[in-house]
Amino acid sequence: MQIGLVKGTLTATAKAERLTGQKLMVVDVIDAAGKVIVPSLVAVDTCGAGVGDGVMLTQGSAARMAAGLSAAPIDLAIIAVVDRVSVDT
Amino acid sequence: MQIGLVKGTLTATAKAERLTGQKLMVVDVIDAAGKVIVPSLVAVDTCGAGVGDGVMLTQGSAARMAAGLSAAPIDLAIIAVVDRVSVDT
Amino acid sequence: MQIGLVKGTLTATAKAERLTGQKLMVVDVIDAAGKVIVPSLVAVDTCGAGVGDGVMLTQGSAARMAAGLSAAPIDLAIIAVVDRVSVDT
Amino acid sequence: MQIGLVKGTLTATAKAERLTGQKLMVVDVIDAAGKVIVPSLVAVDTCGAGVGDGVMLTQGSAARMAAGLSAAPIDLAIIAVVDRVSVDT
């Protein structure tokens, strides 16, 4: 999984039917020190995350194993809101 | 998912049978500010996207979960035309 | 999918049984202007592509959805010979 | 698979239900000489790894084939604690 920072939201009217009702968040992938590794991915939120939250992201087929998403055409999901990252430096 | 900008189209006569009738769009993956992250991918369009549109892309097995594509040999699909990206800066 | 340029061929005697009879092509992934993005991948050809051809590549589980390859241990296939890439610049 | 170095842990209260009870480790992907290739990924531990251990990581659907994880929304798992890497230089 990857550590992410929620930066904003994405809205779309013309979209795949199975995306209806899903909250689409714009997230940067970051490292443990907060440096951006990959900018501006879009993830379905399954945890009630908000802008500014640190989150854990899962990608690929794993994203569809989060609650209620098994048939959605998605490849990235927020599966946790991070409380703490403890790293030995 | 990734944010994309539709740049053009790709045409091919000799191709996998299950690609017949699919619209193949050339897309750049971009960040929320419009900077190109990955150039010149090819995606199947499932949303009526046109050149110049901002879109949302899904990759891997997720691309085949869009409408009518479950048996196509594809790894990238346009699943939304983006109305708005709102990002905290 | 990705745009590729066929650069050559790869031959191997000791190989997975299900690769027998497959044509293995060395391909560079390129952008719409012909610049190399990823060099020297190896793809199974399903379209009669030859050295020097522009092709469309599909990766991951999608590669096994091309004709006759469902049980082969492959992660990249040529699924089209490109006639034309039209890009707005 | 990739060689990793366990750097720390991640804790989260709001998370996907199937993550409950899983130990989430922060790992850097490293090369055989110890240089960091990808920083700060998060992996489920299936081997009793601790901070400072060299480990082997598997990603994608393979991560869910480790013991007891078939339905978890995970894309990275620690599947071995490394005893020795022997490389010809």
Place this chain on the structure above:
Amino acid sequence: MQIGLVKGTLTATAKAERLTGQKLMVVDVIDAAGKVIVPSLVAVDTCGAGVGDGVMLTQGSAARMAAGLSAAPIDLAIIAVVDRVSVDT
């Protein structure tokens, strides 16, 4: 697939049960000219490859389609020992 060069071996006592008896090789991904593209991946060998051999690697779910590996938690396998790469330059 990718072209690889076998650099060494990895040994581990604490590991996923389904890795028992598998030969784990440390490989660099290289281009057709031998330049390293990605260093120090770990692949299961299915072809009797040795240190110094040029090999073909398959990743993701494809790695588990090689002989006898369908339930192993692996994401990279050696599926051929390369005899020759012929590239137009």
